[in-house]
Amino acid sequence: MFLKNCWYVAAQASELGRELTQRWITGEPVVLFRSEAGKPVALEDRCPHRSASLSKGTLIGDAVQCGYHGMTFDCAGSCVRIPGQEQIPAAMKARSYPVVQKWHWVWIWMGDPAKADEALIPDLRYNDTPGWTVTGGVLKVQANYQLLTDNLLDLTHETFVHTKTIGNAAVAETPMESNVEGNEVHVQRVMRNTPPPPLFKRVRNLTGNIDRWQIIRFQPPSSVSIDARGFPTGTEDAEQGLRWFSINSITPIDERSSNYYWTITRCFALDDQEITDLVHKQILATFLEDKEVLEAQQRLIETDDRKKIEVSVKADFGSIHARRVVQRLIAQENQGSAA
Template identity: 40%
Template sequence: MYPDEFPRNAWYVAAHSSEITREFLSRWILGDPILFYRTEAGEPVALVDRCIHRQMPLSMGNLRGDRVECGYHGLTWAPDGKCTRIPGRATIPDSVRVQSFPLHEGSGFVWIWMGDPEKADTSLIPDHHWYTADGWTTATGTQHMNARAQLLNENLLDLSHLSFLHLTSIGSPEIAETAVTVESDDTWVRVSRHMPRTVCPPYYVKVTGIDSDIEREQHADFFAPAFHTTTTTLKPYGDAGDERKCHQKTLHGITPETRTTTHYFWSVSRDFALDDEELTGYVSNSVSTVIGQDIEACEAIEHIIAAWEPSYPEELNIKVDGGPLRSRKIVQAMLDKERAEGVVGRPHNPSDSVARAAAEASTRRRQ
């Protein structure tokens, strides 16, 4: 079955760097509301978007320097989650906190770790340097999907759908008929196609200027649990050398919002026509449309799946499903491992128990 839960001890794209500013950004991730902002020094911050006093979203409050003031009763929280002010109270125990989340910013994305902070190893973040690297020009976007994230994971590993869903933009009939190779380990899947001769799809005619048959390669890389790099290379058919070879790197951050809704953070980088701003605008609009088609397909599938839950409709697997099914097994194995270790749902917040203990003590005094 398609997973509708995702591991917490993992890095997820939380935002494009440009999305996080001194203005509050509220975004749900893995079923939790998260408040993002930047300190005066420019560092990104992520706090749970709820005041533990009466659950008021902190994003409805005010930013006072680097601290967040709840808009309901004025409790104030530092970037590390510690409460620094309770109106009418002189001292505040260090244990009174809202949850903060580890972040890592680099190469255009801000990543968030939703699980045990002690396990937040930034070496686990996949390479995505093309987003901001010299010699590349990048278009970006953020879109939303009313379907579970795994549907996009599998969509991006089965590029045979380009021959049908995207035939008028990035696809051609030969793609679905070309054999694939699948490589994988416990955290990574690669699905590759080499097409020695194929027609140049309309999108690539526009962006590369090649209006003839091409030699094309595709590599779809999945980094569990929710990040993809799609590499497309093409050059005119018959070229002996690579002088006219064009490279495009598409990055996909597939971040679960809830069980059945998803954030889609994408970027498309190219190593040609670097200064053509009009072309970058065309890429941005075209890719947004293509991704919209993928989202529409996944939402339709989600509607069917939901009608069968908690059972599951019959499904036929074919040869090109090797990569997608492998990704499904990897995500499930990560979930099984966390459950065996006792990691279930959102992590424990010490402040919640402090609040509960205080409430119980108050109740006892009244009695």
């Protein structure tokens, strides 16, 4: 069961062009493309005639011609041509979804189009702020989207999973502070006078100890941004240290798989392509380590049907509360549609 009246990332802005692209989102097939004017468009990827995938058809101007019997649909999903027939049945319509390009990504509203409010797009402004430079990608993970948000809300795992890049003993040993503000969950960990993790050393040539911050912000349904800072102890000096946001938005493909959209956006060495490449490669390797853990978790949850209860600890505050927020929003949405 997914929240539908909300925005999910449908694609990176750079991925969308004049080709028809299929993505499954919250269990629904969607075809994405850009209009001739460059506007992103999303239609249900199912021809209303006989359920052929529209994404296997042809984009002609701003209309999609189904590859099976040639019926053609405009950007709003209205049928504009039926070969060999003048009259177009009113029901011959493909569903269209609201889409908006913002913060480096293209967002889609999977619920009631009348409720689509751009102000509800998660605030991920550091993906698109002057003075910050972005690198990122998308990763398919065979796991439920909430296993991914859990992972990002408890960075204790860095100590054990990411020893080669961003993890060291200090992370797991330092307690977190957490709180819930409306629909957002905030978690932060401040590590004073600790050794820098391997990737921080490589990126900023840090030799001595650092003060390190991880300030995590969850915005429903599934965006987690992490303000990560590592400055030489006592300095708070971004010039000598490191500051970046790890920005993550998880889109459910279905109950057991997800598209993991990620960026690292930093405010130092802006034009240094070598640093961009290093950060990209190392962070991707880090997320592939997460992928391995998460996919094994998903397999176990699916195959072990004894329904054993999981035992929580203090560090789970963020993930437990983020799940509660989503659960509450889903319950509200269901009440609204029942009423």
